[in-house]
Amino acid sequence: MLILNKTARVFSKPSKRKVYEFLRSFNIYPGTLFLHKLVLGIETSCDDTAAAVVDETGNVLGEAIHSQTEVHLKTGGIIPPVAQQLHREHIQRIVQEALSVSRISPSELSAIATTIKPGLALSLGVGLSFSLELINQLKKPFIPIHHMEAHALTIRLTNKVEFPFLVLLISGGHCLLALVRGVSDFLLLGKSLDIAPGDMLDKVARRLSLIRHPECSTMSGGKAIEHLAKQGNRFHFDLKPPMQRAKNCDFSFSGLQHVIDKTIMQKEKEEGIEKGQILSSAADIAAAVQHTTACHLAKRTHRAILFCKQRNLLSQSNAVLVVSGGVASNLHIRKALEIVTNATQCTLLCPPPRLCTDNGIMIA
DSSP states (O other): OHHHHHHHTTSOOOOHHHHHHHHHTOOOOTTOOOOSOEEEEEEOSSSEEEEEEEETTSOEEEEEEEEOHHHHHHHTSOOHHHHHHHHHHHHHHHHHHHHHHHTOOGGGOSEEEEEEESSOHHHHHHHHHHHHHHHHHHTOOEEEEEHHHHHHHTHHHHSOOOSSEEEEEESSSOEEEEEEEETTEEEEEEEBSSOOHHHHHHHHHHHTTGGGSTTTTTSOHHHHHHHHHTTSOGGGSOOOOSOTTOOSSOBOOHHHHHHHHHHHHHHHHHHTOOBTBOOTTHHHHHHHHHHHHHHHHHHHHHHHHHHHHHTTSSOSSSEEEEEESGGGGOHHHHHHHHHHHHHTTEEEEOOOHHHHSOOHHHHO
16 A cells, blocks of 8 residues: 555645545435445546446446547547546546446445556556545545456456456457466466557558548547458458467567558559548458458467467366457457357357446456
8 A cells, every 4th residue: 555655646636625525425325225345446547537336246336437539539549648637537527427326425335446557657647546535535445456357357247257267358558368267366378579459450540541531530440440341352462460480379460560551651652642541442451450460369369278278277178268358349350269269169258348448347
């Protein structure tokens, strides 16, 4: 707790008066009796301000979220100080909304859980500072949460999954394969050596100027790639999956991005258009990059499954692969992973889309 308090001092704290007024704003709901412990989860690791109240049986009593996607689309990516300011502006309202929907007052909470790593330092600081001020006022226990562990364990809210199981976490900021042996017991099998798949897809979408495409103007980069790929022919571009000879379970996406950048530049010359205009082959490029990304993820995951089964780290007959994170909502990538799990007698499980992206429920 001492370390967390020191860390929080780096960031501007909400005033005590502000927190006091926040606590006084709650109504007391007479006759409401909670038999289970209640945890408030707060998530501000990147560009979503989220909160939720969950009881110890996994029942979600209430949640709220504010997405910054629209703002960051206009700036061409996440700018940390902008994300920080937006978190500051919305965190009190989001926490208040989650508690109000739950019909509980802050004093009825058993503990407050908050993401402390990994993520954008400025964003994390907002949630941490707010939480520490709240626990000082309420005198409640504080539970520091690892963002990736929360993603990995979310599936146990929606499905009966026993330990151990394999998890693939793929998002805009992360890419890793791990064997989950228990709560807070993870064996890391592989990770991205450079950038995350979601980051790469976002950068390709920006390079293709898909925000100017009439069908994609309100979509995130990854969503725009997936949408446009349905209209394209991936065979028009020959992209090779990275690390085909590497005898490990790591990933790499920066090389693929570099190849795509050169391809786009070449097509712009051929079509005689300037950077920032939409290529006639944009859908084909989207289809090719999405398929190559799916193949790379599938091949590395296949290696991890075989490794775990050979060493009896996973069940031979009813092993489970959990895929979570924002990129897990891509249906083409899911299909590629499903081919792998079918071939290895595994079960593929994905949390519902709203739990794949950052949220307060997984933290609580």
